[in-house]
Amino acid sequence: MIGGMSRIVRTMTTLIFGFILVYGFYVIAHGHISPGGGFQGGAIVASAFALLLVTYGTDQIQSYLSKDLLSILESTGLVLFITFAFLGLGATFFYNFVSNSGGLFGSPTTIGVNPGDLNTGGTIALMNMAVGLEVLAALGVIVLTMSVAAETIQKKEKQ
Template identity: 45%
Template sequence: MNPLSVVVRTICDIFTWFIGIFGIYIIIHGHMTPGGGFQGGAVVATMMAFLLVSHGGKKTLSFAKPGLYTAMETIGLLVFIGAGLFGITTTFFFNFLAGQGGVFGATVPIGPNSGVLNSAGTISIMNMAVGLEVIGGLSLIILYMFKGIRLFDNAAESGETGHDR
């Protein structure tokens, strides 16, 4: 895929930052507004699609390394199951941080209010973990689909590669 015109590239350079921030907003406010880890992660992962379309494969693949996204995916999954396992002294997935004070455990006042951001305990940790996992996973899917296009272009010479060592 070749780079598009300078207009498209400039717009995309600016716009990807907004997409990233919007996605992170959705992840962090997962327990208060519609959306959550998956939805926000999917929004952030569209950054990768934007960059691939506007800047072309050569430039994007030079900094987007699959190992980085695999690491994000794995860390997200491990944090998620770790947050579940930490509660097992009560029950599995018990929200042991809620109502305990601190960053994640603020108490919510009774009565009408506009919501307290840091009140969800392990739920917001899990939202962030899922968000990290989905950013990694969907970016990897986009990268591999892009590599699949190239594979299709020169399929005549190389053919499909298997897992043989």
């Protein structure tokens, strides 16, 4: 995987990569309306990272995907999630204090079958985003670390 793959695969990856990212972030952002959510969308975004890693090889990718940055993002996601849980502590832990309050993500939804409004859900939408950030960063760190380690072992065995 040192030099990456052929020109055809690289061209297709550069074409598809953005669409996979957009789809992953769409699944994260619409977690409280449509099927999906933070975990699923984060896994889709991480699969885009894995595709990039397989296509371009570990050496070229390390200037785009920083392991330290992804690690910080992962911790930020989990801390945000726990913070949203703690903010509802006026009633209980994990209380949905934003829903039906009128502010951001706070408008009430129509009861029954409806097309869905993005500005609903309260802490559910915010927690979806936090968990999505955590999952995409966590899976990215796993893929990146293991590929760098495999690369290093291969180089050591060749010497």
